[in-house]
Amino acid sequence: MTSLSSDVLLESRGLTVRFGGLFALNELNIDVRNGEVLGLIGPNGSGKTTFLNVISGVYSASAGKILLGDIDITREKAHNISSCGLSRTFQRSRLCLSLSVFDNIALGAQRTLNNGLWHNIVQRKSFAAEAQKIADEARELLHVFNPALPDKLFDPAISLGMIDRRRVEICRALIGKPKLVLLDEPSAGMTHDETDQVVDEILGIRKSLGGLTIIIVEHEMGLIERVTDRCVVLNYGKKICEGKFRDVAADPVVREAYLGQA
Amino acid sequence: AFAKDKVKIAFVGPLTGAISPHGIGGRNSAELAVKLMNAEPNTKYEYELVVLDDECKPNVGVQVVTKIASDRSIIAAIPHYCSATAIATVDIFNRFKMPMVVWAAVLPEITYAKKYPEVHRVSGILIGQNRIGAQFMKARGYKKFVSFADSTDYGKSMNKYFTQFTLENGNEILGSFSVPPDQQDLSAELTKIKELNPEVIYFGGLTPLGARLRTQMAKFGINAQLEGNSGIMGDAFVNAAGPELAEGTLTFFDSPPLSKMPGGKMFADAYKAAGYSEPPEAYGPFAYVATRLVMETIEKVGPDRAKVTADLGDVKDRPSIVGPVTFDDHGQNITPLTTSYVVQDGKWVVWEESEYVSGKRKLKNLP
Amino acid sequence: MSGHLTVENIFTAYDRADVLSGISIDVQPGKITCILGSNGAGKSTLIRSILRLTPPRAGSIAFEGKTLDQMATHEIVGLGIACIPEGRRIFAKMTVEENLRVGAYLVNAEKTVKARLGKVYEVFPRLKERAKQLAGTMSGGEQAMVSIGRGMMTDPKLLIIDEPSLGLSPLFVQENFNIVRRLNETGVTVLLVEQNVNQTLAIAHYGYVLSQGKIIVQGDSEMLAKNEEVQSAYFGGAH
């Protein structure tokens, strides 16, 4: 029994988020197992992004509970949750566009860096070594996504195209070696082919990091089918179905509410 | 004729900001003094006036005074309208041993806080204005006063001496109000004053606020006698409040009217002839006198700071257009003649010559 | 039939390098014309050039025989061109309904506006539910609906659509293509940019494939769908 419960990395119990009279999440119970890739799908406005927001501490829950491992993070501030090993991307790109790619990626590694004033201002040598280490790691990660990207490490993020910005965001989420990564529509705006590539990249990196748990929100069913171990389908803030993608996709309720006839 | 040596002297006053009319009036008058002096055939030197704006701010004052004081080619200065600025700069004049004659600032501390040989002042100090004013009001039989002053050092000092002399005379002060000089709406204060119902409102501040006070008093139907000081002396007050409202306003000011001054008519005519578009304002003649005094001293002892300082210290009964000038051991002119004025038909008139004395017109609330 | 747009040999650049070099297209009235191409090929830039948001530095564009080369964007729109821009670009601080009303800025009769609002609400019931919600707080897909709805608020001769289905659920992606087809059936000429090649080609009449700022293939949709070369070229330019 204990081994089973330690198997669950994140669980939400009766999680509710309200905006005025609107229930964006309604008594939601979701378990995320250690090391799995969980697909979160559902119609527009069903609460997927809200779920990611509330577990990463951006929104606060109106009711219910979220446990990360054994820690109750329901009322925790976002920065504390992050230090438990959680990172994410955003549905709408949130890079600091005027900063360099490197600065943006370094943010992802923030919790592993030495932020002391003494270290940063006075011990410039050791600071430089640290910066060099992050730069090397960032180059390595970027290289996996796009061999041309490492050369743009010190270009401002605004000079990148949309796709490359998404890639940088994913790198930012991965560089801090998190336990749990939340990806919100990583493939939006890409062609099928490009989507496939991103999938491969994510899977590759997951392998190289080992034991990374991912929650992925997508409307691109091909991607979901290929990467997820398990899917949860939301509608109106409620879980309407859960299971392997193939089973979920066959569910008539899901077809009716989400997939359409295709 | 051969070319005369050039000698530079400096004028400092507020040329920008709300009280710049006074500064500009002073500057014009000082300029006039220089012009007239240079036109005289028998002078030894040709004078040049360096004009600087202190914005009526102490830190700017310190800057510009450092500038002129450390410029050895400038022999002496005629500085400051604002007292806080003058208080801040006297140390610098002393440090650089530059003689100066204050033309308008009125706080006692400028000359009396320390005994600097370089520091002199032709204008009076505000103590006299308030003493005379309090006596005057007592003589008319007024008993109940309200004090309304601005929150600057000027207003605060005015209020201090007003309070002192009024209480000494056994009169009553129903309330004291202090507002920032840029406050526009006085309704809260005036409503309170209306409730207190004083016979006299004493105003310690400068024209803009004074005009505002007078205008808004009328709007609230407050029918008290308004009593002011050198700060509202001048045409600007009458223009801004309008002749009807200004009528009957009293002030106590440290000099007789131009027409009464020994050289007053000459000054007025020359000022007009010079074609300045701004009026000299109340302290213009003092600026003229200070400038003239400095130049006369230079004529006498030569363009040397130390000698000028020494000679200025000995000024006694020196004739000038505002009357004889005598400096005491602190360099303070002790001769200014505080005169009472009243507005009559849109003009400041010496009290003794007004129709108010004859009883043809009446001050307000006379018991 | 109206809505004839011709683009002749245009060159467009943002800073220095040309993003479009010598593009010519012809949007036939009453037809759906689609532009395909990988990311960064210059599709959105083409649309920006047509609307003169990023004016081309050479070449000319004409709408119904009238040259657009000296016009300002709002004048071009006034000729009867509507656009659903890339990235939704909704007005976040306005309510959903206000967003739709801005879409109908050039329509003067309040009655027409009301009627069109009704039509949009019919297609997207979610928008009706949320008419008073600030558009910025809507979910990603809901914002896409606002953007599409806003484009439907005028009665354009030519509708230009740039990747409208981004972030929409599969159900609405289908719905979206249906809308485009239905609008076209009422006589609106459509210029469509989409990533979803198969579905796009299913409804389009004619298409162009863009790669690195040049048109590499053009033809009717059946031909494009079959053309292997096109498929590989289209998928090729990802990097």
Next chain:
Amino acid sequence: MGMIGQHLLNGLMQGTIYGLVAMGFTIFFGVMNVIKFSHGDVLTLGAFGGLVAVWAANALGLSVPLQFIVALCVAMALTAVVGAGISHFLIMPLRNAPPLNMLLMTMMVGTAIREAIRLFFPNGTNPQRFPELLPAGGFNIGPSFFRTDAIILIIAGAASIGAVYWIINHSKFGLAMRAVAEDTETARVMGINFGRIIPLTFALGSITAGFAGMIYALYYSEINYSMGLLLAVIGFTAAIVGGLGNIWGAIIGGYLFAGLQTFVVAAMPSMSDYKNVFAFVLIIVLITWRPTGLLAERGSERV
């Protein structure tokens, strides 16, 4: 405390002026995302324009009501033109610069206007008397005196606030204005001529300044070149304390500030020195309690 009615009326009048100024600020940065620090000086300009108009009308021998109308029109037209000019020549070139740069620009524009009035208006540094154009007199209720002109001005102020509210929130022009403010490019794609809307919006905001300037001049019968400076600080404060997203916020802020000042003087006259200290301490407390204003802006940004 028999003067409560009087204090209320004073506060109401003052609050109306503050509210009008605050409303201008709200139009500029609530709607156009611009901090326009020259607002107060445009107000001064309006008042001086009105004064010149009265002089001219008087010289032409027009009747007092006509003088009033001419002055009002001139003040509003002048500020409208100046506002549009500022937006076109000075604000637009800075649209892509950091937003704070706009602040410096408008601050300097304000200084230039203020100094120009001081230097080039005859006798401009001294306060100017503004003729009384509204019916004088009034009536007493208890110990309080209600001035007719004050009541007229309060009503006019309230009406203009209502009108501006309607324009911004319910007219097509208002819709276009907000669209342009939020995303100029998309607004253009919707067919909005932003080259016209932006100057018009600035004109509208500046007209409120001209109007406020006239109300001020008529109420106090005295104007001076620097009167806009303090009004701008207070208006800015009121707009923000009230909440920028909404014109009602500006109005509430205006009355609140006026109420605060009046209260301190009325309750503790001996502390009148400190009234602005109290007012601003309270402002800081309020803004800490409600960091986006009393009428909080509805959050439109999401993650």
Next chain:
Amino acid sequence: MTPTSRTLVRVPVWPLFVAVAFAAVALTALVLIENQKLLGAALAITAAVCFCAARFGGVAAMEVAASENPWLLRGLITVASLAVIFVLRDDNFGLLMLATVLIYATICLGLTVQMGYAGLTNFAAAAFAGTGGYTAAMLGRQGGLPDALVLVCGGLVAVFIGSLLILPVLRTRGHYGALTTMAFGVMFNVFLDANDFFGGPQGLKLPGINLFGWDFTNDIHIFGLVLSSYVNYVILTGILTALAMIFVGLLDRSWVGVWFDVVRLDETAASVFGLKIAYWKVLAFTIGNFLAGLMGAVYAKMTGFIAPANFTFGDSLVMVSIVILGGIGNRWGVLPAALIVVLLPEKLQFIQEYRLIFYAVLVIAILTMRPDGLVARRVRKLHTETSA
């Protein structure tokens, strides 16, 4: 793995020499020239040279040379500063203005940390400087404390007073934050005006600095030369400015600088990736206020007088103007901007009452031509140091 490519090509350093020499000459000329025509010519030449340098790559060459040889740059600046001081050695006013410019520039470096880096709008910089000044004045009254400590106390008290504002500053953003500090700035002034304990509107006098037995009010006699006593202040403020400059520069080129930027640009992303927003904001606020308080104390001691009128809301706006005009977030920009904002009005004394309007129009013109300020901020490149 792509190893960092190290530049083996030596960049030419002569642009650095030229730039520093030019800056020194221009500065000296601006301070010294009193004649209006000459002044106009000097300004025009300076502007033209800067324009050409920017246009034809001179500025870029200089930047590269500077970032490759930081110690050479520091050395050159030291030598140039000494040369300027030597030329101006007995020009009291010029030296006073120079020291004032440096004081303003340093306060604005603090503001750069607050506004440019962490995005905290601070409209009360003058009030914080005033706090430092009044601290120095009050401590001077008690006597006994060495001046070095008095100055530091000026900074610390400013930090302390600032900490009373922490809660509102943390809770508000943007315009709302501007209001908080503005209200504080105005309040500070009104309070001092009303309160007689701190000298009221008349202000307080205070003695000059005496550091470790060295009296700053005395002229310096060295190698048979007599240097004005103000040289003391120029050297002191110069050292403080240089230290602040180096500190702020290191701050910018460290994680702290990156986190400040992220906190300014996107609080949500910052906190999601573990940044404690409050901590970083407080840190920036503290650094800025300390600099303001410290330099305020120096200023008060230098002018020997302190009054509320020196620290008005208007003065705070002047400081914000310097930051904006220099190019927000660029620490080098504050130097030319402070020079323009502080020195120019003094240089315009000859047009007397027209100087303010002229100055306003000039700033408007600069802003229209350079909407991003004199020196726009560059993208941070941390690697220049990591690979060096």
